[in-house]
Amino acid sequence: MAKKETVVETTQAVKPTETPIMIDAKVPSGPLAEKWKNYKAHQKLVNPSNKRRLDIIVVGTGLAGASAAASLAELGFNVLNFCIQDSPRRAHSIAAQGGINAAKNYQNDGDSVYRLFYDTIKGGDYRARESNVYRLAEVSGSIIDQCVAQGVPFAREYGGLLDNRSFGGAQVSRTFYAKGQTGQQLLLGAYSALSRQVGKGAVKLYSRYEMLDVVIIDGRARGIIARNLVSGKIERFFAHAVVVGTGGYGNVFFLSTNAMGSNGSAAIQMYKKGAYFANPCYAQIHPTCIPVHGEFQSKLTLMSESLRNDGRIWVPKKKEDAEAIRKGTLKPTDLKEEDRDYYLERRYPAFGNLVPRDVASRAAKERCDAGYGVGATGLAVYLDFADSIKRLGLDVVKARYGNLFQMYEKIVDDNPYETPMMIYPAIHYTMGGIWVDYELQTSVKGLFCIGEANFSDHGANRLGASALMQGLADGYFVLPYTIQNYLADQIQVPRMSTDLPEFIEAEKEVNDKIQKLLSIQGQRSVDSIHRELGLVMWDFVGMGRNKEGLQLAIDKIKAIKKEFWTNVYIPGKADDLNVELEKALRVADFIEIGNLMARDALQREESCGGHFREEYQTPEGEALRNDDEYAYAACWKYMGEDADPVMLKERLDYEFIKRQQRNYKA
Amino acid sequence: MWLINSSIGRKLIMSISGIMLVLFLLFHGLMNMVVIFSADAYNAICAFLGANWYALIATKGLALGFMVHILYAMYLSFQNLKARGKERYAVTDKQDKVSWASQNMLVLGLIVFGFLALHLYHFWSKMQLVEIGHMLGKHVGDIDKAVDGAYWITYWFSQPVYAIIYLVWLSALWFHLTHGVWSSLHSLGLNNQTWLPRVKCISNIFATLVVLLFVSVVVYTYVYQNFVL
Amino acid sequence: MEKTINVTLKVWRQAGPKAQGKFETYKLNNVSTDSSFLEMMDILNEQLISERKEPVAFDHDCREGICGMCSLYINGHPHGPDGEITTCQLHMRKFKDGDTITIEPWRSAAFPVIKDLMVNRGAYDKIIQAGGFVSVNTGGVPDGNAIPISKIYADEAMDAASCIGCGACAAACKNGSAMLFVAAKVSQLALLPQGKVERATRAKAMVAKMDELGFGNCTNTGACEAECPKNISISHIARLNREFLSAKIKD
Ligand SMILES: Cc1cc2nc3c(=O)[nH]c(=O)nc-3n(C[C@H](O)[C@H](O)[C@H](O)COP(=O)(O)OP(=O)(O)OC[C@H]3O[C@@H](n4cnc5c(N)ncnc54)[C@H](O)[C@@H]3O)c2cc1C
């Protein structure tokens, strides 16, 4: 075992009112670049004959879950893999478009592990853990090699070598891509590896199964309770360790770019069983999404960030013009140049339309809130390609963005070559999640968390193309090592019966909850309450937050919780396929997450990354970080149904990087 | 045996038997053309293909090809029906890119087959069969006319009913072939992205030519017998 | 521009795999033509819930045409009457005021109905499990740039790889054949050097599994290609035939 060093120490950063409980992330000692090497050299391993005797539950088949399940099965462990969709291939990772970062330096443009590490830390507004991010950058190259070997058809140049594109927040070209479907291709790669193990019998696959609780025996995670979504039957599963990779909780906002089934329930189950929920308030808002069109809208569609390379963002300069446009009496193309406000170019002359996601999103909201928004709802800004078409020619624009324009036209029924596109920010990704240590283990022994579900590598803001990297790093190259360090001590533990009282108790709790929900028989549909929650979240815990708003949100969420638990109506039965029941169980947990997010946003009296507190901004309206007091990960501990959660801290000491203010003006 | 048990194996058999039949048709059609130019020459060919050992073997091969093609067609279609499931779609709509023939191959094949019986009665039973009978010492039919194919052509196709029946038959055959020819190449794997439209186009031309060979004899005979003479 | 239409829906309702299903007719008024087809289904379900009836079960997830979860056979077309899109990308502006829309589940023996409009497409997963992969373990692989791959092949492999496994091909096919789906995977991997090593065993194993699961025999009608939301070309089926036949002949 590597000598473990405590990164945290008692510190004056803790406000006197709070218990200064510090969490140890078990980061190995030594220089940054040596940590992972040393860890691997000294960690405990499980020998092949013992692996067969050990069961591992992996929940989730996204990039994180599928890659972990496949890799663990290849090593010889017995794996049980769960997902809610009908096939593992449909996990939401499939929707990622842009690409995946890796420090390959194939372009000879000066990339390196250190530079990727540095960019990721800076992009995260200095709120991520250095050692994890470094490890991420270190293994990034192997991910590309692995995917190529699986047959992932990455884009290639004419010479037959891999092509790269550039992405926001970096000065080098290090993003690998497969058309506009990178997430799909990477996931299908992981899915094929997983399928191979399923075919061999090394992984037992449970699709259309939803995890509803984790079972803890003697302080260790020993299994899960899951519902067979087809039959409605509640089932118990034992394993020596449980790995959760269930994705992000962006759907707490109801409208987001996430899939309809994306949820935060597994995270809440873990949280309630003792795992800390870290930085719940860090949510990323993506600036270029298709705006909301009506009250029955079910989700928001992301338009690739790359559009901002050639599109110019603007709103009318005069309020009366904006109003006329909203009413439909004025066409945007009729508005004279001097009557348009290219607000990003005006505010950020150096970066212009290419400022980072959080900055662009806030600026759009600011204009719309001030009454300059366009579209029927007034919640949209223009993304205009007229200049680019003039400058580059229609053909070039078509070649670059043709497929995106077509997608836009299918949804909006408007031709973006002729009238400017309308866009608006939308919730896209959650940096917060279950707290894990260096080994990706949560604060519960034997319970691991990977991918977007954990809080680890992106700090307060995620750079484009690095979530795919993180999910696969966790699943292929980190967890298969670190979990052995835990399992090495478990080889003597026999498979346990699922008739143990802990299992029975957990199952009973789940059943009681379901019965309770079904018996409410109120007046409101699940969706209507979810929508209400989403609006509160968007208005008060969204792009711009302030103390009063957050306090109000906490009250409103409390009221929504009460409304939900007394007035929801769920048709159908428990022991049948029941979509409304599935949704209700998830919404119950979203309400808990909403509450945590608001609390977390309230305590963090600074602005950083995706978290913008209106009270804490520079005179020019930029985010104002407070490193002296808030350089920590906020870890929320569940204290019971009626008690407020307690916040613990992991201090984020930066040994190797100096924190700086992000500046995109000059 | 993978030629029976695997779907692509079965398709291979369909394809090869189909191609055999097409090649036979091509030969048959070219041969027929001769009658337009010279009845004697045609009859010479008929005589050449009478009850001789090589012609008999070829006939048996042909019959076998038909049998195989038909049996496989039935088997495939039965399996496909089963694969569709018990419940049918209440509403179906056709796709622009999908040819009508491709959706109705079995029906077209059965029409072809049905008329084939008539055709065998009209020609084969009067010709090769009679010859075989004579060879075996059974004196049925008119042995003189058995070698006079041109006579039979004139006899049948001068009658409007039969001319029309044959034209209907040939159009069914045309439909069958417009899909069949390119499909058989596709089943053999002889196709790719660039060649797909070309193969389809060439196959259509080919199918049309083959059918035109037959049509021209029918039309020529009918017109010549009824209007020119 | 937004307008609203009234539509009549004929929806297949079936309580479970073994239950006898039938069509139910629902009227839906003032549906915005800007809403997507599945949003229209959401509205229907909200309406049913408000009437205290069981909502219609249907599959969907990403709602942007990539996960392959949505299905539905709409007015005689899998994924509806619009071309090159999935059901979730279909919008109500494709319909007219007063239209009757018939919505059925995928119908294919290998895709049994689970409930209402939901079917079990697990057969496609099983086919992939039989051989739709390159047998490499995590780690120990060569550098990504160690094997150059011609851009032409890489692009064609990418086209094949964009299959979303939705099942529309088998649902559209009068023969209930899964050839387009199988061909897309076999073709993708046969085009890339990494996949070539196992090409023969892969083609044989995947076709054998496809046959075993009760899919029909392909007769090249091309309905799959016409309905495929990702425009996968049937030229991949030719390649699959080639791969399979040459593998068998070599044996
Ligand atoms: C539209 C869009 C575009 C994106 N583009 C990019 C990009 O270009 N580059 C980039 O790096 N990142 C991108 N991201 C982010 C990235 O795709 C995700 O963060 C990442 O894929 C998450 O992977 P995951 O494995 O953690 O979770 P997911 O892929 O979300 O998988 C979650 C899995 O958990 C299962 N599951 C969930 N709950 C339960 C339960 N209770 N029981 C059982 N199973 C459960 C699900 O079935 C699923 O299999 C994008 C995200 C979106 C929404």
Ligand code: HEM
């Ligand atoms: C002169 C007679 C015929 C010719 C030249 C012919 C030719 C062909 C050809 C070339 C094919 C394509 C094979 C493939 O796709 O691999 C085919 C397919 C088929 N034929 Fe025939 N055929 C004839 C008669 C028949 C008969 C009598 C039947 C039915 C009883 C029939 C039924 C079918 C069927 C069902 C198919 C399958 C469709 C397909 O695979 O594309 N055919 N035929």
Ligand code: SF4
């Ligand atoms: S080939 Fe096309 S229709 Fe068939 S599963 Fe793939 S995407 Fe769907």
Ligand code: FES
């Ligand atoms: S819901 Fe994902 S493709 Fe339609």
